[in-house]
Amino acid sequence: xxxxxxxxxxxxxxxxxxxxxxxxxxxxxxxxxxxxxxxxxxxxxxxxxxxxxxxxxxxxxxxxxxxxxxxxxxxxxxxxxxxxxxxxxxxxxxxxxxxxxxxxxxxxxxxxxxxxxxxxxxxxxxxxxxxxxxxxxxxxxxxxxxxxxxxxxxxxxxxxxxxxxxxxxxxxxxxxxxxxxxxxxxxxxxxxxxxxxxxxxxxxxxxxxxxxxxxxxxxxxxxxxxxxxxxxxxxxxxxxxxxxxxxxxxxxxxxxxx
Amino acid sequence: xxxxxxxxxxxxxxxxxxxxxxxxxxxxxxxxxxxxxxxxxxxxxxxxxxxxxxxxxxxxxxxxxxxxxxxxxxxxxxxxxxxxxxxxxxxxxxxxxxxxxxxxxxxxxxxxxxxxxxxxxxxxxxxxxxxxxxxxxxxxxxxxxxxxxxxxxxxxxxxxxxxxxxxxxxxxxxxxxxxxxxxxxxxxxxxxxxxxxxxxxxxxxxxxxxxxxxxxxxxxxxxxxxxxxxxxxxxxxxxxxxxxxxxxxxxxxxxxxxxxxxxxxxxxxxxxxxxxxxxxxxxxxxxxxxxxxxxxxxxxxxxxxxxxxxxxxxxxxxxxxxxxxxxxxxxxxxxxxxxxxxxxxxxxxxxxxxxxxxxxxxxxxxxxxxxxxxxxxxxxxxxxxxxxxxxxxxxxxxxxxxxxxxxxxxxxxxxxxxx
Ligand SMILES: Cc1ncc(COP(=O)(O)O)c(C=O)c1O
Numbered sequence: 001x002x003x004x005x006x007x008x009x010x011x012x013x014x015x016x017x018x019x020x021x022x023x024x025x026x027x028x029x030x031x032x033x034x035x036x037x038x039x040x041x042x043x044x045x046x047x048x049x050x051x052x053x054x055x056x057x058x059x060x061x062x063x064x065x066x067x068x069x070x071x072x073x074x075x076x077x078x079x080x081x082x083x084x085x086x087x088x089x090x091x092x093x094x095x096x097x098x099x100x101x102x103x104x105x106x107x108x109x110x111x112x113x114x115x116x117x118x119x120x121x122x123x124x125x126x127x128x129x130x131x132x133x134x135x136x137x138x139x140x141x142x143x144x145x146x147x148x149x150x151x152x153x154x155x156x157x158x159x160x161x162x163x164x165x166x167x168x169x170x171x172x173x174x175x176x177x178x179x180x181x182x183x184x185x186x187x188x189x190x191x192x193x194x195x196x197x198x199x200x201x202x203x204x205x206x207x208x209x210x211x212x213x214x215x216x217x218x219x220x221x222x223x224x225x226x227x228x229x230x231x232x233x234x235x236x237x238x239x240x241x242x243x244x245x246x247x248x249x250x251x252x253x254x255x256x257x258x
Numbered sequence: 259x260x261x262x263x264x265x266x267x268x269x270x271x272x273x274x275x276x277x278x279x280x281x282x283x284x285x286x287x288x289x290x291x292x293x294x295x296x297x298x299x300x301x302x303x304x305x306x307x308x309x310x311x312x313x314x315x316x317x318x319x320x321x322x323x324x325x326x327x328x329x330x331x332x333x334x335x336x337x338x339x340x341x342x343x344x345x346x347x348x349x350x351x352x353x354x355x356x357x358x359x360x361x362x363x364x365x366x367x368x369x370x371x372x373x374x375x376x377x378x379x380x381x382x383x384x385x386x387x388x389x390x391x392x393x394x395x396x397x398x399x400x401x402x403x404x405x406x407x408x409x410x411x412x413x414x415x416x417x418x419x420x421x422x423x424x425x426x427x428x429x430x431x432x433x434x435x436x437x438x439x440x441x442x443x444x445x446x447x448x449x450x451x452x453x454x455x456x457x458x459x460x461x462x463x464x465x466x467x468x469x470x471x472x473x474x475x476x477x478x479x480x481x482x483x484x485x486x487x488x489x490x491x492x493x494x495x496x497x498x499x500x501x502x503x504x505x506x507x508x509x510x511x512x513x514x515x516x517x518x519x520x521x522x523x524x525x526x527x528x529x530x531x532x533x534x535x536x537x538x539x540x541x542x543x544x545x546x547x548x549x550x551x552x553x554x555x556x557x558x559x560x561x562x563x564x565x566x567x568x569x570x571x572x573x574x575x576x577x578x579x580x581x582x583x584x585x586x587x588x589x590x591x592x593x594x595x596x597x598x599x600x601x602x603x604x605x606x607x608x609x610x611x612x613x614x615x616x617x618x619x620x621x622x623x624x625x626x627x628x629x630x631x632x633x634x635x636x637x638x639x640x641x642x643x644x645x646x647x648x649x650x651x652x653x654x655x656x657x658x659x660x661x662x663x664x665x666x667x668x669x670x671x672x673x674x675x676x677x
Pocket of ligand 1: 492
């Protein structure tokens with residue numbers, strides 16, 4: 001499913017979106033499939049499946065550790081696409097990964113593999129717009145959205161040029177730093193949401209871990225919240241994972257419902 | 259070609275949060291690099307604090323043995339014991355002109371961390387250094403040095419717990435504190451403009467060599483040999499000679515145990531020699547990776563060369579054939595370490611020993627010509643413990659007879675040291 005279709009569907013209901021991140025293959029391919037199912041059952045509208053990289057510079061400890069677990073368990077890009085193809089949930093799947101894995105596979109092949117395995121968006125946290133030309137073209141040819149990030153320090157001029165390329169949604173980094181749970185997301189987020197006049201939906205991520213924060217972000221004008229580390233922490237605990245994931249997704253989704 | 263590129267290498271593959279900081283840094287650098295006030299202040303630091311200019315020393319004993327004229331550029335005599343200070347003084351001063359309050363850095367051998375601590379203490383910055391936990395163990399004297407100068411050292415326990423992981427952690431810190439912090443990168447690696455800035459500050463080495471060799475020999479050298487980890491001492495000495503096509507330039511990489519990769523690691527750190535193109539820590543360059551693009555852990559007896567990538571400009575210069583990448587093994591580097599100590603009374607850093615070893619190994623073939631300059635990038639005091647432990651373990655092995663074939667207890671095996 002394409003991201004735009006999902007947002008159109010939500011818009012008809014006047015709902016906002018919950019975008020959930022988990023790391024593929026953490027702790028195993030089978031577990032990830034069940035976790036994705038639990039997320040969707042709980043109310044996630046879009047699922048980001050992290051393709052783990054050995055050197056995840058944009059990630060905090062929670063997702064670094066998840067990446068390490070997944071790599072140790074044998075996750076690799078071939079398995080990743082196989083797994084994605086076997087997931088049949090009625091939500092868009094997005095690939096989040098680092099650029100070297102894409103470069104090594106070849107941008108065209110990577111985009112094609114995404115499309116043929118049902119992945120309709122790509123997020124690359126170490127690929128700023130300046131360097132994204134080749135992947136962007138490959139994505140366009142294959143009907144995959146390349147999702148760009150903006151942050152509180154991105155200038156209005158840069159935002160404008162990034163918006164020119166954006167498709168799917170615009171990923172708004174709530175504050176400076178790496179991924180991970182935080183207490184303070186609201187202040188800088190409101191400011192940046194106000195600065196952006198986007199034709200694609202705006203989704204706020206990095207640091208959101210509970211329904212209160214989600215509600216604040218939605219209230220500040222975001223079209224979606226992105227939650228990652230909070231789900232990954234549940235997976236790391238190994239304790240009652242699927243039901244707790246479903247419950248957290250459900251709770252946060254309540255903040256997104258009109 | 260974009261400003262940020264060397265041929266097809268280089269670029270800025272970093273999180274969006276860092277893009278404004280890279281632009282700010284590049285703008286500031288362009289503003290001050292020819293500013294007489296900045297240059298005067300930097301020159302003064304280099305001379306009075308750093309001890310420049312360093313001698314270009316004619317190594318008579320080595321020259322006699324190998325039958326060619328060998329000069330050593332004595333960067334081991336720079337304050338701190340390595341070329342690293344040239345760059346840290348330059349960047350710290352730039353950070354001061356930019357109004358930053360805090361400096362962070364990564365370090366492998368601890369030499370760059372030490373040089374950062376020196377510059378920061380002197381110029382009044384708060385400094386924090388990230389260092390792989392494995393390197394903290396094998397270079398702990400440098401940890402004490404940094405701490406003595408008021409610098410906070412963070413042991414990094416992620417990944418391979420070496421230089422690459424220290425850079426990751428420094429980048430994560432920078433993403434979080436970018437508004438008041440300057441990331442003082444220690445080699446010609448990372449996103450543009452770092453490879454250019456570090457090269458320029460290190461070029462003082464090559465500029466001096468040029469003057470000195472003309473004074474002493476009345477001509478340019480036939481070849482210049484420098485070890486290459488990230489490549490800053492190599493680029494620093496090569497850069498002023500790039501246009502002199504007759505001067506051959508040899509970056510010597512760490513050949514480690516063997517020029518081979520297993521599934522998870524490389525047994526060497528030779529990314530220029532046998533690496534592949536990829537993106538690592540902000541730059542498109544030559545890297546050690548597996549077939550999927552996961553970064554392989556590198557390996558070398560010298561912490562400062564133990565890195566899975568190399569500066570993008572070196573990758574480009576190798577690509578167009580202007581430099582000739584080569585490598586020597588751990589064993590050859592150690593032999594050179596001993597030989598230079600005995601023959602010249604100069605104890606080289608294990609990193610620099612790689613450059614010395616290459617000259618010892620190839621002088622006879624004639625391909626280096628008759629007049630060679632080796633960049634002696636640092637002194638070996640920091641490595642004494644490593645070398646002695648290696649020697650003990652070797653002697654241990656030799657005295658053991660066939661009945662006892664199990665691993666010697668005191669073998670300094672990286673995997674044992676790290677945890
Ligand atoms: C003495 C010395 N030489 C060389 C290096 C390698 O760095 P580069 O290749 O950037 O010169 C180091 C790094 O720590 C060092 O301490």
